[in-house]
Structures are given as C-alpha cells and as structure tokens.
Amino acid sequence: MCGIVGLFLKNKELEPKLGSMMAGMLATMCDRGPDSAGFAVYGAGESGHVKLTVRATSPDYDFAGVARQLSEAIGFPVSVEVRDSHGVFSVPAGAEQKARKAIEASRDDVRVVGSGTRMEIYKEVGRPDAVAKRFHLENMAGSHGIAHTRMATESAVTTNGAHPFSTGRDQCLVHNGSLSNHNALRRELKRKGLSFETENDTEVAAGYLTWRISQGDSLGAALKHSLDDLDGFYTFVVGTEDGFGVLRDPIACKPAVMAETDDYVAFGSEYRALASLPGIETAHVWEPKPATVYFWERH
Amino acid sequence: MPTVDLEVTPLREFNQMLHELAEGTNDSYFRVLNPRGRHAIAAGVDAPVTVEIDGNAGYYCAGMNKRASIIINGSAGVGLAENMMSGRVHVKGDASASAGATGCGGLLVIDGNASSRCGISARGIDIVVKGSVGHMSAFMAQAGTLIVLGEAGDALGDSLYEARLFVRGKVNSLGSDCIEKPLRDEHRKKLGKLLEDGGLAGEVDPSEFRRYGSARQLYHFHMDNLEAY
Numbered sequence: 001m002c003g004i005v006g007l008f009l010k011n012k013e014l015e016p017k018l019g020s021m022m023a024g025m026l027a028t029m030c031d032r033g034p035d036s037a038g039f040a041v042y043g044a045g046e047s048g049h050v051k052l053t054v055r056a057t058s059p060d061y062d063f064a065g066v067a068r069q070l071s072e073a074i075g076f077p078v079s080v081e082v083r084d085s086h087g088v089f090s091v092p093a094g095a096e097q098k099a100r101k102a103i104e105a106s107r108d109d110v111r112v113v114g115s116g117t118r119m120e121i122y123k124e125v126g127r128p129d130a131v132a133k134r135f136h137l138e139n140m141a142g143s144h145g146i147a148h149t150r151m152a153t154e155s156a157v158t159t160n161g162a163h164p165f166s167t168g169r170d171q172c173l174v175h176n177g178s179l180s181n182h183n184a185l186r187r188e189l190k191r192k193g194l195s196f197e198t199e200n201d202t203e204v205a206a207g208y209l210t211w212r213i214s215q216g217d218s219l220g221a222a223l224k225h226s227l228d229d230l231d232g233f234y235t236f237v238v239g240t241e242d243g244f245g246v247l248r249d250p251i252a253c254k255p256a257v258m259a260e261t262d263d264y265v266a267f268g269s270e271y272r273a274l275a276s277l278p279g280i281e282t283a284h285v286w287e288p289k290p291a292t293v294y295f296w297e298r299h
Numbered sequence: 300m301p302t303v304d305l306e307v308t309p310l311r312e313f314n315q316m317l318h319e320l321a322e323g324t325n326d327s328y329f330r331v332l333n334p335r336g337r338h339a340i341a342a343g344v345d346a347p348v349t350v351e352i353d354g355n356a357g358y359y360c361a362g363m364n365k366r367a368s369i370i371i372n373g374s375a376g377v378g379l380a381e382n383m384m385s386g387r388v389h390v391k392g393d394a395s396a397s398a399g400a401t402g403c404g405g406l407l408v409i410d411g412n413a414s415s416r417c418g419i420s421a422r423g424i425d426i427v428v429k430g431s432v433g434h435m436s437a438f439m440a441q442a443g444t445l446i447v448l449g450e451a452g453d454a455l456g457d458s459l460y461e462a463r464l465f466v467r468g469k470v471n472s473l474g475s476d477c478i479e480k481p482l483r484d485e486h487r488k489k490l491g492k493l494l495e496d497g498g499l500a501g502e503v504d505p506s507e508f509r510r511y512g513s514a515r516q517l518y519h520f521h522m523d524n525l526e527a528y
Contacts, residue, residue: 252415252434255377255395271336271355271376285355285374287395287414290434 002176003029003128003149004256006237006244006267007277008296012143014263019140025266025273026137026147027129032269033149036162037131038123040172040239043142045117050096050169052089053114053121054103055159059134063087066103066110073102084134086113086122093117111197116170118142118241123162143298146239146267148174154182155200165206168213170241175202176269177233177254185229205230209238223247223293237267243297252290259283265296304332310340317367320346336376341369344386358395361388364405380407383424396433399426402443408497415452418445421462427497437464438474446493448503456511460518464511465490467503476517482510 005025009015022039045051054066067080067089074095081088091099100112114121122135128149132138137147148163155161164172179185182201185208190196194207208229212222219240226236227250235254238245246267248256259266259274261283268274271285288294303313313331320326324346331352334340341350342362352360355373365384374392383402390398393411400416402424409417409426415433418426421440431449438454440462450468457474464477465486473479482505490505517524 250434253396257395270357271374272357273336275335275355281354286393290415 001032001151003032003269003273004146004174004176004235004237004267005029005269005273006144006146006239006246008144008243008265009263010265011263015143016141018142018145019136020138021277022140022145022147023129023132023138024276025268026132026149028272028275029149029269030128033151034127035152035157036123036125036150036159037128037148038121038150038162038164038174039132039135039137039145039147040114040119040121040164041137041140041142041145042116042118042170042239042241043120043140046090048093049090050093050115050117051120052091052096052099052103052112053119054087054089054110055113055123056085056087056110059084061085061087061110066107069106070099070102073106074098083122083136085124086120086135088120114164114166114172116241119170119172119239121164121166121172123148123159123164125157125159125162144239144243146172146174146237146244148176154178154202155198158198160198161200161203163202164239165203167206167209167238170239171209171213171219172239173202173206173209174237175205176235177249179205179230179232179234181231201232205234205236219245220293220295227291235269240295240297243295245296246288246294248288248290248292250291256288257285258288258294259285300328300330301326302330302332305335305337305340306333310337314339314342317341317344317346317348317350320344320348322346324348334371334373338376341367344369355392356390364388374411379409380405380424383407393430399424402426404443406493406496412449418443418462421445425493425496427493427499429497429499431468434471435474437462440464444489444493446490446497446508456513458517459511459513461513463489465508466511467508470509470511473511476514477511478514480510480512482506482508486510 070078163174179201182204209222236247261279329350334354336357338357339359344367345365349368351370357376359378361369362381368387371390377395379394379398380388381400383405385405389408394413396414397416398413399407401420407426409428412430413432417432417436419438421443423442425444427446434452437456441460447466451470453471454474456477487505
C-alpha cells in the first residue's frame with residue numbers, strides 16, 4: 001500500500017514548524033505503511049557547502065571519528081550533526097566526490113544516502129511515528145519536505161529498501177505502487193554504468209531518473225520519460241532543492257490528494273494526512289490528474 | 300436530532316449505533332462533525348434515516364447503503380457509496396475514484412467531479428455527476444445509469460453491459476464495445492426524471508446529452524476475436 005506526504009511552505013513564517021507539521025501528517029499514514037519510514041527535509045544550507053547524509057548501523061556510531069577522517073582526507077574542517085543513526089556532514093561543495101570516496105573507502109558499515117546544499121534524508125525500519133521520533137522530525141525546520149511510510153511488496157523490509165531514494169544532488173524520490181519491469185530496467189541501467197544496492201523497484205525508478213538527468217533531461221522531462229519507460233503502478237513524489245513534483249501513472253490507482261492555501265501546498269496519499277493542517281477547511285483540495293507532471297517551486 | 304462529533308465518539312461506535320437502529324426509530328436525522336477523512340463513515344446503514352456529514356469523508360463513505368439518505372458537506376474519498384443497494388447519497392464536493400462502484404440501486408449525486416472508474420461494475424445504481432468523470436468510468440457496468448453534465452475521461456464504458464450512459468460534454472474516448480446510440484424520447488424522459496431527482500429540475504435540457512451503450516460484441520465468443528484470446 002504505502003503512504004506519502006509532502007509539504008511545501010509558501011509562507012516563510014511557518015518554516016520553523018515544517019517538521020512538526022510533517023510529523024503530524026506522517027503519523028496519520030502509519031497504517032498505510034507500518035514497516036518502515038523515511039523523510040527528506042530541505043532546511044538551511046551553507047553557501048559553498050554540501051551536506052552529505054550518512055547512515056550508520058546504530059545511533060552510537062563514531063560519527064566524530066568519520067568527521068576527523070574526512071577532514072584529513074579533503075584537507076578542510078568537516079562538521080557533523082548527528083541524529084540517531086544518521087550523521088549530516090558539511091563539506092565544501094568542490095570536495096563532495098572526494099569526501100564520498102573517502103567515506104566509502106574507509107568504512108563499510110556506513111553509506112551516503114543523499115547529498116545536497118539543503119537536503120537531508122533520514123530513513124529506518126520501524127513504525128513511521130516511532131521513526132520520526134527517533135530523528136526528532138518534529139524539531140526540524142525547512143521550506144519543504146517529503147516523507148514515506150512503507151508497506152513492502154516488491155522487496156525485503158530493510159533500511160536500504162525504505163524511501164526516499166536519492167536521485168541526485170538535492171533530489172530524492174518516494175513511491176507508492178509497484179513497478180513490473182524493474183528487473184529488466186535494472187539490468188539495462190547497470191549496463192549504462194549505474195549501480196544498485198537492493199532488489200527494490202523504487203531504487204530502479206530513482207536510478208532511472210538519475211540516468212535521464214545525467215543525459216541532460218530536466219527533472220520534469222525525466223519524469224515525463226518515465227511514463228514511457230516505467231511499467232507498473234506508481235504515484236511518485238520527488239523532492240528538489242526548490243520544491244516538489246508529483247507524477248501518477250496513467251491508470252492512477254494509487255491515491256493522491258493535494259491541498260493548497262496561501263500558506264502551503266500539501267500532498268497526501270489520503271485526505272486524512274492533510275486534515276490537521278491549518279486552514280484546511282477552506283483550502284483548495286483536489287486530486288492530481290493521471291499521467292500529468294506537477295511541480296511546486298519557490299521563486 | 301443526535302449530533303455526533305467523531306473527535307469524541309469513536310467511528311466504530313457511531314457506525315454500530317446506525318446498524319442497530321430499530322424499525323420506526325424516532326432518531327431520523329444524524330449530524331456528523333469532524334469526519335477528517337476517516338474511512339467507512341456511515342457504511343452499512345439499513346434504515347430510512349438521514350445522515351449529514353460536515354466535512355470531508357475518507358474511503359468507502361456510505362458503502363452498502365440501504366434506504367438511508369447520506370449527505371456529505373465536503374468531498375469524499377475512494378469508493379463513495381460502493382455497492383449501494385437503495386437510498387440516496389449526495390456529496391456536495393468531489394468524489395475520488397470508484398464512486399458508486401458495483402452499486403445495485405439508489406441514487407448517487409455528485410455536485411463536483413468524480414475521479415476515475417466512477418460507476419465501475421454498476422448493477423443498477425443511478426449516478427448523476429454535475430462535474431466531470433475520470434477515465435474508465437462505467438467499466439463493465441451491467442445496469443443502471445451514469446449521467447455526466449461535464450466531460451468524461453478516456454475509455455468510457457469499456458466492456459459495458461447494459462448500463463446507460465449519458466454525457467453532456469466531451470468524451471475523451473470510448474472503451475471497447477462502447478458506442479454512441481441515438482437519444483430517443485424515452486431516454487430524454489428517463490434523463491429528465493433523474494436530473495430532477497438529482498436536484499436539477501428545469502436547469503438542464505435532456506436533449507443536450509449524448510447516449511452511449513454497449514455494442515454487445517463482447518458478450519459471447521466471436522470467431523473474429525479469436526486472435527485476442
């Protein structure tokens with residue numbers, strides 16, 4: 001089944017409350033996806049720096065040690081903010097690849113789950129409301145974010161199988177549905193040089209978007225192409241540095257409801273996810289059309 | 300006139316109360332506050348009562364309805380009035396996918412738009428949609444009527460049996476075995492009656508609609524279709 005929520009704030013005064021609003025939305029979607037959860041939050045960014053979200057196996061991981069190692073490897077001081085099993089490392093933008101390589105080479109029990117000037121990605125196995133509490137989502141600030149509750153159907157219940165999946169710098173994907181041609185597409189993308197860590201269908205969709213973007217597509221164009229190349233059921237929500245996008249497959253049997261007020265644009269798999277938002281009673285509420293790419297972005 | 304606040308009364312308790320209504324009960328009108336998208340509100344009612352829901356309902360609202368009149372002052376989620384047997388369901392906003400699915404009887408009135416698969420597998424329900432309907436509406440519908448004042452999405456009436464479809468606006472495409480048929484006086488009369496029941500007496504001219512029905516080519520094995528099997 002799976003549940004998705006997304007929130008894009010138009011009113012800057014609400015930004016300190018982004019996390020608490022999202023946590024409320026996410027909690028209502030627990031019964032659509034009780035096995036794991038994840039979210040991406042677009043918070044403050046430091047000019048000239050990239051945030052690397054690194055996931056370890058446990059909350060007491062030696063993230064400070066990783067930071068020291070990274071500083072030595074790239075020759076710049078590296079700061080880390082730890083939230084449970086995840087650490088967010090701030091490195092100079094030009095040193096991103098070097099930093100990634102340094103982490104991958106020195107540690108096999110951590111992995112980089114996302115990078116971006118503003119994006120941080122957190123995901124774990126467990127009930128979504130408990131996962132949100134572990135990471136203190138309710139305290140996070142930002143301009144927008146997307147979140148996912150997973151009921152696994154296509155692959156195992158693992159943290160690697162939880163959403164969001166990173167599709168590039170400041171970009172990530174969450175998915176409700178199941179793809180039926182992901183094995184063939186995974187083989188094809190592997191031949192093109194992409195690597196995959198799971199048997200998960202959504203990871204293939206994320207890889208597909210990453211590949212299209214690397215070939216020069218805009219995110220919107222990549223999503224449009226996925227209508228031709230991805231077979232199966234999907235409601236996708238993609239996070240970008242400036243906002244989020246929504247795409248439903250042409251059959252559109254996976255649900256999606258949107259709400260818009262002067263203060264925000266919100267996405268929910270069901271209306272229940274939106275029911276606690278301020279001013280929802282008078283919001284414009286509608287369902288996104290099938291096979292149509294939508295974007296909401298900051299200007 | 301009982302008022303039920305679903306932030307206070309558990310939904311299961313409220314539905315149970317509706318299911319246990321005795322014949323000839325004096326409680327004939329229920330007002331429901333704070334539906335907040337909850338699922339299966341007033342599903343399975345079998346009593347001549349009115350339930351008015353203030354706000355947006357979730358999935359399967361008024362499902363399996365028998366005899367009751369259920370009004371939603373808001374929008375409704377997937378499967379509104381699914382498998383309705385009789386009575387009347389009126390949503391003032393939009394309805395999500397599969398509104399009136401498998402309905403056997405009664406009248407479903409949707410003031411706004413309905414999403415995909417409106418009236419899928421209908422078996423006798425009458426549906427009046429004042430806005431537009433999404434793709435695959437009336438898929439495999441066996442009996443009953445679907446009236447759409449706006450437009451219809453792709454594949455209207457795919458694999459249709461004997462349900463009658465009337466659309467005033469543009470139809471994106473017809474599904475397999477669904478064809479346009481002439482609108483005769485008997486159909487105008489039926490349309491007029493249902494539009495009146497839907498609260499549109501005198502507001503809409505039945506002559507503005509086009510009628511669609513089954514070409515009846517998929518009912519039985521047909522030698523020409525052999526390659527498709």
